[in-house]
Amino acid sequence: MPKVRQLTIATKLMIWASALIIVFFATSTYLFKQVRQDAEISNRLVNVHHDLDSAIQRMLERLYSVQDNIRRYRLLGGDEQAVDFIVEDLTRFGEILNETLKKHPDHTEEWKTLTAEYEITLDPGETTDDNLTPNATVREWTDILEQSLFDNVADTEMVLTELHMAGKRASDIGLYGLIFCLLIGILGSLGLAWSLNRSLSEVQKGIRELGTGAPPRDVRILSKDELGELALAFNAMAARLRREERMRADFIAMLSHEIRTPLTSVRESVDLIESGAFGEVNEKQRKFLRIAEKESARLSNLLTRLLTVSRMESQELVLSMQPLDGQHLVASTLERLTPAAQAKDITLTSELSTPFTLEADQEHIRQVLINLVGNAIKFSPENTTVTVTGATTPDNATFCVRDNGPGIAEDEQKRVFHKYYREPEVRDSVDGAGLGLAISKRIVLAHGGRIWVDSVPGNGATFCFTLPIKPSKDTA
Numbered sequence: 499m500p501k502v503r504q505l506t507i508a509t510k511l512m513i514w515a516s517a518l519i520i521v522f523f524a525t526s527t528y529l530f531k532q533v534r535q536d537a538e539i540s541n542r543l544v545n546v547h548h549d550l551d552s553a554i555q556r557m558l559e560r561l562y563s564v565q566d567n568i569r570r571y572r573l574l575g576g577d578e579q580a581v582d583f584i585v586e587d588l589t590r591f592g593e594i595l596n597e598t599l600k601k602h603p604d605h606t607e608e609w610k611t612l613t614a615e616y617e618i619t620l621d622p623g624e625t626t627d628d629n630l631t632p633n634a635t636v637r638e639w640t641d642i643l644e645q646s647l648f649d650n651v652a653d654t655e656m657v658l659t660e661l662h663m664a665g666k667r668a669s670d671i672g673l674y675g676l677i678f679c680l681l682i683g684i685l686g687s688l689g690l691a692w693s694l695n696r697s698l699s700e701v702q703k704g705i706r707e708l709g710t711g712a713p714p715r716d717v718r719i720l721s722k723d724e725l726g727e728l729a730l731a732f733n734a735m736a737a738r739l740r741r742e743e744r745m746r747a748d749f750i751a752m753l754s755h756e757i758r759t760p761l762t763s764v765r766e767s768v769d770l771i772e773s774g775a776f777g778e779v780n781e782k783q784r785k786f787l788r789i790a791e792k793e794s795a796r797l798s799n800l801l802t803r804l805l806t807v808s809r810m811e812s813q814e815l816v817l818s819m820q821p822l823d824g825q826h827l828v829a830s831t832l833e834r835l836t837p838a839a840q841a842k843d844i845t846l847t848s849e850l851s852t853p854f855t856l857e858a859d860q861e862h863i864r865q866v867l868i869n870l871v872g873n874a875i876k877f878s879p880e881n882t883t884v885t886v887t888g889a890t891t892p893d894n895a896t897f898c899v900r901d902n903g904p905g906i907a908e909d910e911q912k913r914v915f916h917k918y919y920r921e922p923e924v925r926d927s928v929d930g931a932g933l934g935l936a937i938s939k940r941i942v943l944a945h946g947g948r949i950w951v952d953s954v955p956g957n958g959a960t961f962c963f964t965l966p967i968k969p970s971k972d973t974a
Contacts, residue, residue, distance in 0.1 A: 525675025697725035877903035
């Protein structure tokens with residue numbers, strides 16, 4: 499048997515799981531890296547920009563205080579307290595400047611003017627405007643620090659914008675990664691489930707059909723994995739069963755043909771002997787001749803059934819559809835089987851609701867009723883009743899045969915329609931080849947109807963079948 503496997507089910511699951519894992523870890527890695535970058539940016543904001551902004555603000559406050567005290571000193575014509583405030587502010591300014599340069603040495607060159615030697619003049623001016631004019635040195639320092647503050651604010655805004663954009667990118671990537679994972683998870687699982695279920699359903703369908711007794715057929719190979727190999731193995735088994743079935747059908751046909759000729763000769767010889775053509779026959783001899791005749795008829799009937807099954811399996815069942823009176827069909831069938839029923843003191847009755855007519859093949863449908871009623875007689879005890887009922891709906895006619903036999907177990911009810919199948923409880927006690935119900939099922943299905951059995955062990959069995967009142971084109 500050639501192999502069809504390319505990707506095993508485990509490989510498909512591994513590919514699907516790997517895709518999920520790759521997308522998940524790629525997204526997680528990016529988000530982790532982005533979080534670290536955001537942490538570094540936040541740290542820079544706090545330790546550099548915010549700290550520098552705070553230091554510049556404090557230095558500007560000191561310089562603004564120095565300017566105010568210089569103006570106060572000039573306007574008051576010399577105020578020693580103002581001088582003390584100026585010295586204190588400048589001292590504190592220097593301390594803050596040195597601390598800031600230690601933390602942020604990259605501003606050393608920019609603030610070089612602030613650390614150079616300086617000289618502040620406190621002499622009063624000639625006019626009030628001169629006294630209110632800011633000190634040139636302090637104003638230069640203030641301008642430098644204000645520019646630094648402006649640049650720092652601009653840098654802070656740029657870093658905040660970068661942090662915002664990075665957060666937005668991380669949010670988008672996280673969202674896209676989550677959506678992609680969900681898509682892979684949902685679509686992948688649905689795709690795998692659909693693929694596996696599709697292949698498995700084909701095999702299940704073939705097994706179910708095979709279990710119903712239908713001819714084995716090939717199933718479609720829809721995948722190239724273990725299920726594809728299973729379908730291929732099933733097709734190989736189905737092909738082998740078909741070959742064996744053909745061989746058995748050919749053997750039955752050959753055997754029936756080869757046996758029928760000598761059997762006919764035996765029956766004719768028995769008839770001649772019984773008729774006295776070769777001399778007088780006493781009662782004891784006649785008894786054994788009748789037994790031989792009966793067994794020959796039984797063997798001939800078995801051959802007929804075997805040939806019927808063989809023809810049906812070869813698609814040779816041809817239906818001759820014509821109007822059929824339901825009451826007449828039941829009555830003629832019961833009349834034909836009355837001798838067999840009387841031999842066991844069994845009463846045959848019919849219960850038809852109303853007269854009805856349907857289109858069917860009369861001989862084949864009569865054969866179905868004969869098989870069902872004959873089985874009912876065979877399995878019913880003496881002094882009981884076998885009842886045939888008939889009813890119609892606008893679309894279908896239903897026939898049922900009810901007996902008072904031992905009944906059929908529930909797990910056996912589907913098997914009784916299989917060829918050559920006989921219940922284990924009656925296999926050794928009742929004659930038969932297990933063909934009557936199989937033939938009946940094939941005839942009913944060919945008409946577009948269905949057949950079934952309702953039974954409770956110990957309470958008899960009821961076999962029913964339906965036929966369409968008007969056959970479809972497929973069954974006509």
